[in-house]
Amino acid sequence: MKILVSVKRVPDPYAKISPNAAGTDIHRDGLQMAVNPFDEIALEEAIRLKEAGKATEVVAVSIGGAECQEQLRTALAMGADRAILVQTDAPLDALSVAKILAAVYRREQPQLMLMGKQAIDMDENQVGQMLAAILDLPQATFASKITLEDGSAVVERETDNGIETLRIPLPAIITADLRLNEPRYVALTGIVRARSKPLETITPAELGVQPHARVRLTHVEAPPARKAGKRVSDVHELVRLLREEARVI
Amino acid sequence: MKILVLAETDGGRVSEKTLPAIAFAQQKSPDNFTVLAIGDSLQGVESLTGYGAQTVLTVNHPALAKPLAERYAPVVAHYARQLGADAIVATTTTFSRDLLARVAGLLDAPMLSDITALETTNGKLAAKRPIYSANLIGTFEVEGNPVVMTVRGPSWGKPEPKGTQSPVQAAEAPANIPTRSEWISLQGGGGGRPDLTQARVVVSGGRPLKDPETFEKYIGGLADALGGAVGATRAAVDAGIAPNELQVGQTGKTVAPELYIAVAVSGSVQHLAGMKDSKVIVAINIDPEAPIFQVADYGLVADLYQVVPELIELLKNSKG
Ligand SMILES: Cc1cc2nc3c(=O)[nH]c(=O)nc-3n(C[C@H](O)[C@H](O)[C@H](O)COP(=O)(O)OP(=O)(O)OC[C@H]3O[C@@H](n4cnc5c(N)ncnc54)[C@H](O)[C@@H]3O)c2cc1C
Ligand SMILES: Cc1cc2nc3c(=O)[nH]c(=O)nc-3n(C[C@H](O)[C@H](O)[C@H](O)COP(=O)(O)OP(=O)(O)OC[C@H]3O[C@@H](n4cnc5c(N)ncnc54)[C@H](O)[C@@H]3O)c2cc1C
Numbered sequence: 042m043k044i045l046v047s048v049k050r051v052p053d054p055y056a057k058i059s060p061n062a063a064g065t066d067i068h069r070d071g072l073q074m075a076v077n078p079f080d081e082i083a084l085e086e087a088i089r090l091k092e093a094g095k096a097t098e099v100v101a102v103s104i105g106g107a108e109c110q111e112q113l114r115t116a117l118a119m120g121a122d123r124a125i126l127v128q129t130d131a132p133l134d135a136l137s138v139a140k141i142l143a144a145v146y147r148r149e150q151p152q153l154m155l156m157g158k159q160a161i162d163m164d165e166n167q168v169g170q171m172l173a174a175i176l177d178l179p180q181a182t183f184a185s186k187i188t189l190e191d192g193s194a195v196v197e198r199e200t201d202n203g204i205e206t207l208r209i210p211l212p213a214i215i216t217a218d219l220r221l222n223e224p225r226y227v228a229l230t231g232i233v234r235a236r237s238k239p240l241e242t243i244t245p246a247e248l249g250v251q252p253h254a255r256v257r258l259t260h261v262e263a264p265p266a267r268k269a270g271k272r273v274s275d276v277h278e279l280v281r282l283l284r285e286e287a288r289v290i
Numbered sequence: 291m292k293i294l295v296l297a298e299t300d301g302g303r304v305s306e307k308t309l310p311a312i313a314f315a316q317q318k319s320p321d322n323f324t325v326l327a328i329g330d331s332l333q334g335v336e337s338l339t340g341y342g343a344q345t346v347l348t349v350n351h352p353a354l355a356k357p358l359a360e361r362y363a364p365v366v367a368h369y370a371r372q373l374g375a376d377a378i379v380a381t382t383t384t385f386s387r388d389l390l391a392r393v394a395g396l397l398d399a400p401m402l403s404d405i406t407a408l409e410t411t412n413g414k415l416a417a418k419r420p421i422y423s424a425n426l427i428g429t430f431e432v433e434g435n436p437v438v439m440t441v442r443g444p445s446w447g448k449p450e451p452k453g454t455q456s457p458v459q460a461a462e463a464p465a466n467i468p469t470r471s472e473w474i475s476l477q478g479g480g481g482g483r484p485d486l487t488q489a490r491v492v493v494s495g496g497r498p499l500k501d502p503e504t505f506e507k508y509i510g511g512l513a514d515a516l517g518g519a520v521g522a523t524r525a526a527v528d529a530g531i532a533p534n535e536l537q538v539g540q541t542g543k544t545v546a547p548e549l550y551i552a553v554a555v556s557g558s559v560q561h562l563a564g565m566k567d568s569k570v571i572v573a574i575n576i577d578p579e580a581p582i583f584q585v586a587d588y589g590l591v592a593d594l595y596q597v598v599p600e601l602i603e604l605l606k607n608s609k610g
Pocket of ligand 2: 054161495496522523524526537538539541542553554555556557559564574575576577580592593595
């Protein structure tokens with residue numbers, strides 16, 4: 042069984058983010074970049090399935106500029122067998138990302154596509170579901186546990202109402218939530234060793250896709266800051282202020 | 291603009307989480323919106339009829355008894371097309387995120403997630419939404435029709451009741467609903483406390499609460515003394531101290547209650563993303579340097595094990 046995993050290059054989740062002077066994007070100079078944490082989890086799951094003998098090949102795919110090779114090298118170092126960079130500097134939105142991934146999916150014909158439930162930069166939480174619609178495949182989003190049983194996957198999903206369990210036949214799209222697993226640590230030597238693994242670069246045009254973004258980010262600004270309030274000395278003062286000043290209890 | 295509001299259901303019952311999406315429709319298109327509710331033998335449809343919708347459409351079918359995106363998406367897409375909707379809208383929840391992005395894929399429609407504002411400038415729709423873990427607010431311009439949107443509950447609030455009743459109309463499920471995905475079970479929820487996203491008061495606890503019993507005793511106990519809901523940090527959920535549906539933050543729920551009490555919560559950006567729009571924030575933390583104090587209206591530097599029982603006692607003894 043072949044598993045395809047998408048990997049997005051995003052700012053490190055602990056990096057400090059601020060708007061650029063023109064307010065058109067974030068400050069990118071010297072910004073630490075990383076694999077989207079949810080994609081790292083998806084990748085870890087795919088590699089574990091391979092290690093357990095349930096999958097034979099793990100292919101990582103990223104869409105973006107040449108610099109995304111860095112994240113694909115990390116994916117290879119974690120244990121992916123090969124990587125594909127769909128190289129483009131064109132503006133993209135979630136639907137155009139999904140269309141490019143659909144073209145890669147059709148070319149690769151995996152039995153399972155694993156990906157993050159959301160990218161931590163734009164936080165859209167759309168691409169997996171759109172991809173499932175475009176490919177007319179079953180979907181299980183926000184997965185916290187995946188069990189493969191002949192020809193299908195039993196997936197536990199984190200919903201607002203608790204843990205929901207679904208069974209979906211394969212091939213299917215599954216998006217990972219935070220508690221699916223804890224990704225392994227990749228040593229630098231692993232990254233060096235991964236240099237010999239294949240990393241192919243193709244363009245959207247070669248895949249027969251012409252991306253056109255209909256949703257575009259035009260402005261970024263800092264939200265209104267909350268100012269720090271007072272320190273209280275004990276619970277009596279706290280309760281008095283909540284009653285008399287804030288009037289919320 | 292003609293808006294199709296998708297009601298949140300669990301397949302059997304309509305949820306009040308639908309209300310912010312109706313409030314959005316009232317503001318953006320007061321005379322031209324329809325509500326669609328999907329399920330099987332749906333209960334609670336009358337809770338949607340008092341807000342000025344042209345029609346409340348209900349689609350009942352045995353194959354729709356559970357809220358599976360693969361089954362619901364073609365139903366939503368079908369009625370969006372039939373009505374000629376310009377916008378398909380639901381309140382941001384895991385239900386709508388799972389379902390509406392699939393609908394956007396079926397309709398080849400652009401989508402905006404979790405929006406907090408929407409304007410039309412130079413004939414173009416422009417929405418605001420938090421990005422980068424709510425560190426920034428982004429403005430997104432969108433072209434094309436229809437547009438699919440999820441709207442951030444706390445930003446749109448409750449709709450205004452109207453004097454008239456919207457007619458309820460039973461509609462057919464389209465033929466050939468795909469039935470590949472199978473619903474097996476749902477575990478959790480309830481507990482008799484108010485819903486986290488609706489509550490007036492939320493008390494949240496962090497990793498130092500040790501285990502589920504301690505969490506329940508201190509965080510649950512304080513929430514009950516205030517008639518509030520319980521929330522948690524990711525660290526507390528990861529440690530198995532609190533169930534996943536209580537997680538507040540970038541990757542959990544967004545809440546904006548009148549009063550948010552953070553107990554032993556450090557105040558990471560990811561946690562703040564889900565609660566910093568609360569009206570009043572109280573922080574109880576043993577570390578005077580904890581980042582949570584930078585957003586707290588009232589900060590108490592103290593050991594939770596000492597002050598939370600005192601607080602519960604005081605609230606119980608001085609009600610009213
Ligand atoms: C080259 C490039 C140019 C862009 N230009 C613009 C622009 O001009 N204006 C603008 O508003 N936005 C732009 N973006 C951002 C883009 O709009 C968002 O990435 C897209 O809308 C998807 O949103 P999301 O990442 O929040 O998706 P989500 O739906 O939150 O992501 C879910 C999952 O989809 C997969 N995924 C998403 N994006 C990629 C990717 N690039 N490669 C591999 N997997 C992916 C990941 O597995 C991720 O976990 C650009 C991105 C790229 C790569
Ligand atoms: C991609 C990603 C997504 C994330 N999403 C979320 C999310 O949605 N929600 C979320 O919450 N986090 C999220 N996180 C995790 C986040 O970064 C923090 O790790 C987490 O919020 C910390 O939880 P905490 O405050 O419980 O724990 P800690 O950081 O360990 O803080 C515990 C606090 O309790 C205080 N304390 C200790 N003992 C006592 C005592 N006896 N009395 C009083 N105070 C005490 C300490 O001083 C400290 O400030 C995410 C992280 C990533 C990378």
